[in-house]
Amino acid sequence: MFQYFPTNYVWSLSTMIALNHGGNVGEIDAMCAPLLDAARGGDDLGTLAFYEAWKGGGDKLIALAEDDLAKGHKLSAGEKLGRAALYYCIAERMQAHGFDARLAMYQRSLALFAQSRTLARENCERVEIPFGDQHLSGLLVRAENTAGPAPIVVVMNGLDSTKEMLQKSVMGTLFARRGLSALFIDQPGTGEALRLHGMPAVYNTEVWASKIVDWLAQQPYVDAQRIGALGVSLGGYYCPRAVAFEPRFACGAVWGANHDWRAVQQARLNREGENPVPHYWKHVQWVFGATDMDDFLAKAENMHLNGVLDRIRVPFLVTHGDNDRQIPLKYAHQTFAQLVHCPKKDLFIFTAREGGVEHSSLDNPNNAGNQIADWLAEQLGGTTA
Numbered sequence: 001m002f003q004y005f006p007t008n009y010v011w012s013l014s015t016m017i018a019l020n021h022g023g024n025v026g027e028i029d030a031m032c033a034p035l036l037d038a039a040r041g042g043d044d045l046g047t048l049a050f051y052e053a054w055k056g057g058g059d060k061l062i063a064l065a066e067d068d069l070a071k072g073h074k075l076s077a078g079e080k081l082g083r084a085a086l087y088y089c090i091a092e093r094m095q096a097h098g099f100d101a102r103l104a105m106y107q108r109s110l111a112l113f114a115q116s117r118t119l120a121r122e123n124c125e126r127v128e129i130p131f132g133d134q135h136l137s138g139l140l141v142r143a144e145n146t147a148g149p150a151p152i153v154v155v156m157n158g159l160d161s162t163k164e165m166l167q168k169s170v171m172g173t174l175f176a177r178r179g180l181s182a183l184f185i186d187q188p189g190t191g192e193a194l195r196l197h198g199m200p201a202v203y204n205t206e207v208w209a210s211k212i213v214d215w216l217a218q219q220p221y222v223d224a225q226r227i228g229a230l231g232v233s234l235g236g237y238y239c240p241r242a243v244a245f246e247p248r249f250a251c252g253a254v255w256g257a258n259h260d261w262r263a264v265q266q267a268r269l270n271r272e273g274e275n276p277v278p279h280y281w282k283h284v285q286w287v288f289g290a291t292d293m294d295d296f297l298a299k300a301e302n303m304h305l306n307g308v309l310d311r312i313r314v315p316f317l318v319t320h321g322d323n324d325r326q327i328p329l330k331y332a333h334q335t336f337a338q339l340v341h342c343p344k345k346d347l348f349i350f351t352a353r354e355g356g357v358e359h360s361s362l363d364n365p366n367n368a369g370n371q372i373a374d375w376l377a378e379q380l381g382g383t384t385a
Contacts, residue, residue, distance in 0.1 A: 001363035004032050005039035009274045009325065011050065011094075016362050018090050021168040022083060031057040031087070043278040047094050054091035055105070058084040062112070078119030085112035086168060093160060096279035097286035106195050113164045123176060124167060127183070129215045131208060134199070137192045138212075139167045139184040142221065143382075144176045151226035151250075151380035152181040154212055156205075156242070158233025158256075158360070159287060160277050162191035166232060170365050174373040179382040180228075181221065185212060187238065189287045200289030203302035209242035213249070226250050226380045230372070233276070233360045236327070237261050237303055240335065244311040251379040253317035253372055256324065256360040259331035261303035274325040276359075309338040315379045319348040319372060323357040346375065 002019075003012035018028055031053045038046035061084035068077035088109035095102050117124050123142055128135040143150035153175050155166055163184040166172075175182040186192045187208050189201025202208075209229070217224040229252045231239025236258035243252035258264075267273055268280070277283050281293065290296035316339050320332035329349070336347045348371060350356035356368030374384045 001358045004028075005036065008039040008043065010043040010276070010278055011035070011039045013274075013276065013359075013362065014050075014090050014094055017165065018086060020170070020362060020365050021165055022086055024083060027057055027061075027083065027087075043275065043280075044096075047096070047278050050094050051091045051099075051101070051105075054087045054094075058087040058091070058112075061087070074119045075121070078116045078121075081112050082116035082120065082168070085109045085116055085164065088112065089162065089164060094278055097282050103195060109164070110192070124172070129185075129212055131211050134197050136188075136208060136212065137163070137186050139163045141167065141172060141176050141182045141184070143179050143181045146179050149221060149223040150179060150181050151228065151382060152183060152216060152222050153228045153230050153376055153380070154209070154216075154249075155182055155184045156187060156209075156229065156231040156235035156238045157185070157190040158231075158235050158276075159189075160283065161232065162186060164191075170369040171230075171373075174369055175376070175382075178373055178377040178384060180373075180377060180380055183212070183216070194287060201287050203241070203299070204245075205238040205241045206245035209238075209249075210246045213246055217248070224248070228252065228376050228380050230255065230376065231258075232256065233326075234258050234261065236335075237305065240305055240312065240316070241308055243314065243316065244308050247313070249314060251315040251317075251376065252312070253319070253376055254335070255319055255368070255372060256327055257318050257320050257332035257335045258327055259305050259335045262300045263304070264327060265297065265300045273328070274359075276326060305335060305338065309335065310340050312339055313341050313343070315344040316342050317346050317348065317372065317375050319350065319361075319368065321357040321359060321361055321363075321368075322349055322351045324359045326359040344379075348372075348375075 004015045005011045038049045061080045065077040065080040092105040125140050127138045127140050163186045167184045188199040193199040216222045229239045229249050232255045236254035236256045239252050243249045285296045288299045318332050318336045339345045350368045354367045355364030361368035377384050
């Protein structure tokens, strides 16, 4: 993986996310160059400087977009506001829970993403799915060149991603071009569900996944017999669990196998492997609604797939990067081995030959993403031609 900050994996990871989710390399270099010294202080120190640099980059783009709008150049403005929203999103992602400006920054990024989608006339619309007395928010990208109800892929977040980040990734176009719609969802513990509605993550993901399937089955543009699921990063736990307990999913896939996340937490306590975000332990306690470390570790005890995967009876794809420094490769083999009742199962290990060797292929998502999209299109009746 290209590490802009040679001694700091976590900061470099955020930089790669931005580069591979619609960011501009020149703008990112301008924001990051002044941070090289701060990055040497470790993951947690200096995150305020990171915030100010990336916010400043977003501010510049907003000012330029306002110039575009004054001239009636809506497409140009929409493009710039989309990048500004992404940079704000990255700035927010790197802060600890409790950082004073974090919620305001998140809300501002949501508004900018929405404005950008409208101005740029994107094939993407916000939807809200009833969930108890609240709702789960999603971004819907419609299948292209199809008539009638289309198959759809439900894309599930990881620990620290949001629906906007994933929609801005290669997945924002890969499925639609193959005749598949895609629903990028902020499930409990992520995005709006966590930040705006106070919904923590839960181990029994079927409680929210089934509500999503209920809602999709009622939409006239969805073929309810062809609903697939894709989990990214910690979604590599959420997705298999959802498919195991919600039989209406027609297939499932994971981009990074998160077979035993409880064991990963014990490894991280021993400083084994890399963390995805700074202030990691504060972050996971927030995500799971834990009162302290003991409470978090007790909740994490349920986060494994042993004894679960034999319930899956639909096609399933397991993928993993050969050099994943967050989640060891062995977990991909464990997930694959336990899919004993799948009519079709495949294991893709991304190596240096095709790229995408790091966690969820964040070093090079294009080739890996196309392989995953092709596999899902083949299962759901899309096109790969």
